[in-house]
Amino acid sequence: MRFILNSPLDMHLHLRDGGMLKNVAKFSAKEFAGALIMPNLLPPITDTQSLLSYKKRILKAVTGEKFTPCMCLFFKESYTADFLEKAKPHITAIKLYPSGVTTNSSGGVEQIDVKKLSPIFEAMSALDIPLCVHGETNGFVMDREKEFGAIYEQLAVSFPKLTIIMEHITTKASAELLKRHENLYATITLHHLLITLDDVAGGLLNPHLFCKPIAKRYEDREALLELALNGDKKAMFGSDSAPHPVSKKECCGCAAGIFSAPIALSALAELFEKHNKLTNLQAFVSNNARDIYKLIPIEKNVTLEKEEWTVPAKFGDVVPMFAGQPLKWQVKCVS
Ligand code: NCD
Ligand code: ZN
Numbered sequence: 001m002r003f004i005l006n007s008p009l010d011m012h013l014h015l016r017d018g019g020m021l022k023n024v025a026k027f028s029a030k031e032f033a034g035a036l037i038m039p040n041l042l043p044p045i046t047d048t049q050s051l052l053s054y055k056k057r058i059l060k061a062v063t064g065e066k067f068t069p070c071m072c073l074f075f076k077e078s079y080t081a082d083f084l085e086k087a088k089p090h091i092t093a094i095k096l097y098p099s100g101v102t103t104n105s106s107g108g109v110e111q112i113d114v115k116k117l118s119p120i121f122e123a124m125s126a127l128d129i130p131l132c133v134h135g136e137t138n139g140f141v142m143d144r145e146k147e148f149g150a151i152y153e154q155l156a157v158s159f160p161k162l163t164i165i166m167e168h169i170t171t172k173a174s175a176e177l178l179k180r181h182e183n184l185y186a187t188i189t190l191h192h193l194l195i196t197l198d199d200v201a202g203g204l205l206n207p208h209l210f211c212k213p214i215a216k217r218y219e220d221r222e223a224l225l226e227l228a229l230n231g232d233k234k235a236m237f238g239s240d241s242a243p244h245p246v247s248k249k250e251c252c253g254c255a256a257g258i259f260s261a262p263i264a265l266s267a268l269a270e271l272f273e274k275h276n277k278l279t280n281l282q283a284f285v286s287n288n289a290r291d292i293y294k295l296i297p298i299e300k301n302v303t304l305e306k307e308e309w310t311v312p313a314k315f316g317d318v319v320p321m322f323a324g325q326p327l328k329w330q331v332k333c334v335s
Helices: 016-030 050-062 080-092 118-127 145-156 171-178 191-195 198-203 217-227 261-274 276-291
Strands: 001-004 010-012 032-035 068-074 093-098 131-135 164-166 184-188 233-239 302-312 325-335
Touching: 001 276, 010 233, 010 261, 010 276, 016 050, 016 261, 016 325, 032 050, 050 068, 050 080, 080 118, 118 145, 131 145, 131 198, 145 164, 145 171, 164 171, 171 184, 184 217, 191 217, 191 261, 217 233, 217 276, 233 276, 261 276, 261 302, 261 325
Parallel strands: 010 032, 032 068, 068 093, 093 131, 131 164, 164 184, 184 233
Antiparallel strands: 001 302, 302 325
16 A cells, blocks of 8 residues: 655754754655754854855755755844845745743743734735744643733734744644634644653653643644644644754753654654545645645655554664654655
């Protein structure tokens, strides 16, 4: 049994830099036609020059593969309409991080005051630059995303022409909010379709499933599954594959992030097949993103075949999701 995915896209990907970039980029580049590259490096990507040199380093790391890194700036309160206009040809989106809510976000926005920031959102809207948002407050860990809902609503209503992407949604409340406003869209990760907080901390603590936003309740996972499995046009795949070296994961003070890039398509195929929804995978991993971002990916056909394989325990010094476990589907050829 086999099927072909046309130009799969990963619209939320952390590739890091230096040795880590060299280690991880090839896994995404092999199986995806493109990805939205997150800008939370240290220091974050806040100007066009560093964005373009980072893009160059990515392209070098994926030499020989048909893969487009779609670049994303790290939102700063100091951005001007003039800066955005000049940046526009080089970027696919701008990512807004509230300060301190996740890995390398300390340079984010301290207090999201939508009114105060409105000149930036107006300019983004006029230039048709999508706004990607890490939608969490600094509140109680299980409520952070729900609490952020008010800001999403305010953004959606105040800037009806602005494309707003609720990144890596994890709750039923977010799935409902998404449906209420025409200009709200969402990425959904593989891991949030598969796990709940029980898998992270219900038994022995699993640091490799620890990420931001933390996986939530069963009913939350159900709501995400409904969107993804039905190929809902407002939702698209964003792996949020976020590699950290094993020394930063298997320790006290474990870093947040799940490394899923090498297993993403295999595990998605298994999940969609289990629910008898394989025909909707193309929409979830490519077509919806094309419509939402108005992009035309490079042509790349990825053939998946039902043949069991075992996920390696490590890739370099990074432990992947499903390490050492069998998966039912594998990518067989890419053309
Ligand atoms: C991401 C990382 O490690 O950069 N971590 C995570 O848990 N998802 C950042 C992010 O997307 O929140
Ligand atoms: Zn992320």
